[in-house]
Amino acid sequence: MEDLKNREFSTNPNFKFKQVAKETKCCFGINDIFDIYYALNENNELYLISADNNSSISIIRLRDNKLVKNLEGENGNSTIYMIRHFYNKFNQKDYCISSFKRSIIKIWDLTDNYNIIHSIKIDYSENTRIYSCLLYFPDKNTNYFITSSNESEENDYTNIYDLGKGTLISNLKNTNRVDVFYLLLWENNKIDYLIQCCIYIVLIFNLQTKKLINILRKDDTTIHNSACIIKKNEISYLYVGNINGIIDIWNLNNFQLNGIVKYKKSYFYHLLSWNNRYILVANKSDESIIIIDTITNKVISVIKNLNENIIISLKKINHPLYGESLLSFDFSNKILLWTH
Numbered sequence: 001m002e003d004l005k006n007r008e009f010s011t012n013p014n015f016k017f018k019q020v021a022k023e024t025k026c027c028f029g030i031n032d033i034f035d036i037y038y039a040l041n042e043n044n045e046l047y048l049i050s051a052d053n054n055s056s057i058s059i060i061r062l063r064d065n066k067l068v069k070n071l072e073g074e075n076g077n078s079t080i081y082m083i084r085h086f087y088n089k090f091n092q093k094d095y096c097i098s099s100f101k102r103s104i105i106k107i108w109d110l111t112d113n114y115n116i117i118h119s120i121k122i123d124y125s126e127n128t129r130i131y132s133c134l135l136y137f138p139d140k141n142t143n144y145f146i147t148s149s150n151e152s153e154e155n156d157y158t159n160i161y162d163l164g165k166g167t168l169i170s171n172l173k174n175t176n177r178v179d180v181f182y183l184l185l186w187e188n189n190k191i192d193y194l195i196q197c198c199i200y201i202v203l204i205f206n207l208q209t210k211k212l213i214n215i216l217r218k219d220d221t222t223i224h225n226s227a228c229i230i231k232k233n234e235i236s237y238l239y240v241g242n243i244n245g246i247i248d249i250w251n252l253n254n255f256q257l258n259g260i261v262k263y264k265k266s267y268f269y270h271l272l273s274w275n276n277r278y279i280l281v282a283n284k285s286d287e288s289i290i291i292i293d294t295i296t297n298k299v300i301s302v303i304k305n306l307n308e309n310i311i312i313s314l315k316k317i318n319h320p321l322y323g324e325s326l327l328s329f330d331f332s333n334k335i336l337l338w339t340h
Helices: none
Strands: 016-023 034-038 046-051 057-061 066-071 080-088 093-100 104-109 115-121 133-139 142-147 158-162 168-172 180-188 191-198 201-206 211-217 224-232 235-242 246-251 256-262 268-273 278-283 288-293 298-304 311-319 323-330 334-339
Touching (some): 046 311, 180 224, 288 311
Parallel strands (some): 268 311
Antiparallel strands (some): 034 046, 057 066, 093 104, 104 115, 224 235, 235 246, 288 298
16 A cells, blocks of 8 residues: 655654564665565555565565465576565555566566566676666556666666566666666656666666756766655755765755765665655664764764674564564574664
C-alpha cells in the first residue's frame, strides 16, 4: 500500500540495537540489497524482502518473522546485486525488481500471487553489474522499468523498458560513459527526472523528453555511491555521498553546489532520508550509522554497530511492534533492527 520511502517519520532517529531481524545471503550490491513493503488488503502487514542462501529471494512477515514466500531466483550460485520494491498507486500493486549475474533482471507482481512478470537478459556486456534499477509509473497507462550499468562499454547505457511488454523504449545516452551506481527519481513542477549517481559526476535526465539536462560535477576524485533528496522552503536539495567522507549538497532549483557535510576520514555507502530534517548515513570506515541535521548540515550523532561489521544498506520502517524503526544490512549477512 503506502510507500515508506516517501513517508516523513516524526521521531528523532536516535536508535539502539534491538535484535537480528534476519540472517541472509550477502548481495554484492551497494545500496538496495533488501527492502520492505506493506501488503495490500492484509491489515497493513509489513514484509521484508531479502536474498536467502540459494540465490532466491525470501519474503518475511515482520510481525512474527515468518517466511511467507520464496521468489525463484537464478539456477545455481547466481549473484544478486540489488533488490527493490515499488508501489504503483494507479493499479494499487506492489512489485519487486532484482538484478542478477550476467545482466539478468527479474520482476515480480507481489500483489498477484507473486507471479513473475519478466525474466530478461539485458543487452549489456557479459560482466556488467546492474547495481540499481527503478520501476517508474508516470500515469495509469504507462509503466516502465529502468536499468543502470556499471560498465563503461560502448552500448552499456541506462535503458528504459516497457514493463508490460519487456521491450526497450529508450536509451538515456550521454558522452560521459561513466559507471552508474545509484538511480533516484525526482519530481518537480509535474516533471519527472532521473538522477544517476556515477563516478565523478551526477547526471540528471528529464524522463519526459529523455534528454540530459544537467551534469553535477565538483571534481574528478570521487565515486558517488548514494543520494537522497531533502525539501526545505520549497527548494529540493540533493545530498550525494561519496567514498571520501563528504556529502555534497546541490540546490536542484539552480543546480549549484550549496554546501558540504564532512565527517573525518570516511567511506559513505548509503544515504537515507528520515524526514526533511534528518539524514542517516551508513559509514564504512568506522562501522557506524551517522545522523545529520540538515538545518545545520552537521553530524549530530554516531551509532556504532555492535555487530562490528560494515553497514552498507539502511531502510526505515514503521514496525508493527516497535513503531518508527530502522533496518540495516551489514557484512555479517545479517539484517539488524534498531529501535528507540
